[in-house]
Amino acid sequence: MIILVRRVAVAGALGALGAALAACGTPGASGTPHAAARPAHSAPTTAASSKPPTLTPGPSGLTPVFKNGPRTQGKTVALTFDADMTADQGARAAAGEHFDNPQLIGALRELKVPATVFMTGRWADEYPQEARAIGRDPLFEVANHSYSHYAFTSDCYGLPTVSEDRMRSDVERAFAAFEKAGVPHVMPYFRFPGGCYDQRALRxxxxxxxxxxxxxVVSGDAFATDADAVAQQVLEGVRPGSVVVMHCTRSAAPTTERAxxxxxxxxxxxxxxxxxxSELIQAASGGRR
Known part of the structure; x- marks a missing residue:
């Protein structure tokens, strides 16, 4: 999910955002949330002793929403990276456009920075070896960013929209794509494409x-050309318990590694x-798993 709300100059990027936000999948795959029927996959479950921390459901049992961790339990911060590729970008990937960013992943390893990667199923289809390597690295955790990277509300940065009757299957299809790529221990976390959601989507x-x-904290790395400006925006915004949104896509966020x-x-x-x-969610839930 690529976010435009930032001070970094990206004049005219809103239209380009919609195109970049749609990238995810293997060349030749139908890649749409309207594809033929497929097995349902809910959030992965593990043994009770190692069950990932989650929040309790919201009012009326709605899907809970997490924004940041506690402000008073130490100076912790979570860097998160959206590995975006929308369902209709396979042709662009086949033509040589890079929606991955191995240099960024390498930098995180070099700097020994734990991180959470919100991955679209289409991205995992396109880069299964990279998806598997990220998922098997204890430094990282992989979470769900939908299959198609289509929006779950209307008027979301120009993204195509998933119909209500396809929302659940789009998320489940992403879990299936991670399983197919061999990504272990996928977390039961979901980031809405574009960050756009409403009560209907949560229900x-x-x-x-x-x-x-x-x-x-919005990094402003989407379409940014000034790595120092991106870094400054993050440094000015971070507080204890912050969650920073960044991107793991070379074509749409080329300065992220430097930032x-x-x-x-x-x-x-x-x-x-x-x-x-997961550590911030555990702290926010009072240590419950």
């Missing part, structure tokens, strides 16, 4: 059993400790 996803994860190489040492100088989203 529709109740049976999937996920916690929706938003953020409180991260500035952000990480500066936040560490300020006493911040990097954690995965």
């Amino acid at each position: 529709t996803l109740i049976p999937v059993g996920v916690t929706a994860v938003q953020w409180d 991260v190489r500035t952000i990480v040492p500066e936040l560490r100088k300020k006493g911040f400790r990097f954690v995965k989203v």
Whole structure:
């Protein structure tokens, strides 16, 4: 999910955003949320002793929404990266456009930064080896960003829209794509494409059993050309318990790796400790799993 709300200059990017937000899948796959019937996959479950932390359902049992961790339990911060590729971008990938960013992942490993990667199923289809490697690396955790990267509300940064009757299957299809790629231990977390949701979407996803994860710091890396400006925006916005939204797509966020190489040492100088989203959710839920 690519977010435009930021101070970094991206004049005219709103139209381009819709195109970039749609990228996800293998060349030749139908890649739409209206594809033929497929097995249903709800949020993965594990043994009770290792069950990932989640939030309790909201009012009327609605899918819970997490924005940031506690502000008073230490200087922790979660960097999150959206691995975006929309369902109709297979031809662009086949033509050489890069929706992955192995250099960024390499930088996170080099800097020893835990992170949460919100991955679309189409991205996992396109880059199964990378998806599998990220999922098997204990430094990272993988969570669901839908299959198609189509919006769950209307008027969401120009993204195509998933119909209400396809919302659940689009999320379940992403879990199936992760399983096919061999990604283990996928977290029961979901990030709405574009960050756009409403009560209808939260209600529709109740049976999937996920916690929706938003953020409180927008990096502004989408379509940015100034890595220093991206880094500055993050450094100015981070507070204890913050969730930072960034991107893991070279074509749509080419400066993210450079920004991260500035952000990480500066936040560490300020006493911040990097954690995965699951640690913040556990702290927010009072340590319950």
